[in-house]
Amino acid sequence: MQETKTIRTTRDILKDVRDQGRIIGFVPTMGALHEGHLELIRTADKECDFVVASIFVNPIQFNNREDLEKYPRTLEEDLRVLEKNHCHLVFIPEVEEMYPGEVSEDYDFGKLEKVMEGKHRPGHFNGVAIVVKKLFDIVEPDKAYFGQKDYQQLLIIQKLVEKENLDVEIIPGSTVREKDGLAMSSRNKRLTQEERQIAPLLYQTLLKAADMVPEKKPGEIIEWARQQISAQPEFSLEYFEIADAGDLLPVKNFINNGNYVICLAAHLGNVRLIDNVIINS
Numbered sequence: 001m002q003e004t005k006t007i008r009t010t011r012d013i014l015k016d017v018r019d020q021g022r023i024i025g026f027v028p029t030m031g032a033l034h035e036g037h038l039e040l041i042r043t044a045d046k047e048c049d050f051v052v053a054s055i056f057v058n059p060i061q062f063n064n065r066e067d068l069e070k071y072p073r074t075l076e077e078d079l080r081v082l083e084k085n086h087c088h089l090v091f092i093p094e095v096e097e098m099y100p101g102e103v104s105e106d107y108d109f110g111k112l113e114k115v116m117e118g119k120h121r122p123g124h125f126n127g128v129a130i131v132v133k134k135l136f137d138i139v140e141p142d143k144a145y146f147g148q149k150d151y152q153q154l155l156i157i158q159k160l161v162e163k164e165n166l167d168v169e170i171i172p173g174s175t176v177r178e179k180d181g182l183a184m185s186s187r188n189k190r191l192t193q194e195e196r197q198i199a200p201l202l203y204q205t206l207l208k209a210a211d212m213v214p215e216k217k218p219g220e221i222i223e224w225a226r227q228q229i230s231a232q233p234e235f236s237l238e239y240f241e242i243a244d245a246g247d248l249l250p251v252k253n254f255i256n257n258g259n260y261v262i263c264l265a266a267h268l269g270n271v272r273l274i275d276n277v278i279i280n281s
């Protein structure tokens with residue numbers, strides 16, 4: 001596995017790969033890798049000839065300084081597992097390499113960025129879009145892999161590709177979970193033992209809520225779910241929403257053949273967790 005830190009070297013290596021007619025698959029990450037990331041790498045390995053990962057904790061997508069400072073960093077172990085899972089090239093730029101000057105791009109994703117994560121983390125998706133656009137310009141992948149764990153982010157990236165006419169296929173990967181249902185996340189490393197034990201309540205609540213569709217009304221389900229989570233004082237629920245899976249607008253009534261996604265964000269101690277379940281009827 002090759003490791004690069006500069007845009008120049010990364011481009012040079014990938015130009016040769018492209019000239020050989022090889023299909024390039026790309027998995028952007030912020031490191032502290034777990035099975036969720038590695039499943040994306042393995043899918044890319046199956047579908048492409050050359051797998052590129054990036055590890056970059058993107059400062060401009062954090063709207064909370066403490067979250068950025070405490071973001072887990074486990075580079076040595078990351079490199080070990082990437083190599084083991086047949087990644088060919090890992091790009092690990094410094095902040096100065098990605099942002100040598102002022103950042104001025106301002107993307108408009110319309111209503112998609114005004115709900116849930118977009119509403120609660122102002123500027124977050126603009127930061128995500130800026131870094132992903134830069135990474136796509138550097139890597140020029142044929143296919144790029146994103147997890148459904150960050151469902152809204154996946155839709156934002158799909159919209160970015162559409163808006164900017166980018167020549168890359170976006171491939172979604174299912175959410176990978178721990179045995180007890182907790183969605184894998186780099187931030188789980190920051191949970192205390194006690195917090196880790198109760199964390200699966202979030203997914204359990206999502207599953208039970210999904211079971212109530214379409215018999216109960218969205219409003220009733222949301223109310224029930226809020227009570228479930230609030231009954232545990234360790235949690236502070238930021239949002240629990242039932243939305244149309246296509247545009248993420250809140251659902252007032254269920255209709256036949258509707259596709260929905262139930263999303264939540266909650267603080268557990270100092271850690272902010274998100275999760276979702278997708279309901280395809």
Ligand code: AMP
Pocket residue numbers: 028029030031035036037040145146147148149150173174175176177183184185186
């Ligand atoms: P991150 O390092 O958190 O920025 O995530 C990098 C990529 O891995 C994103 O496309 C995430 O959606 C994806 N990802 C993170 N956690 C999971 C998970 N538990 N299951 C599937 N994909 C995930």
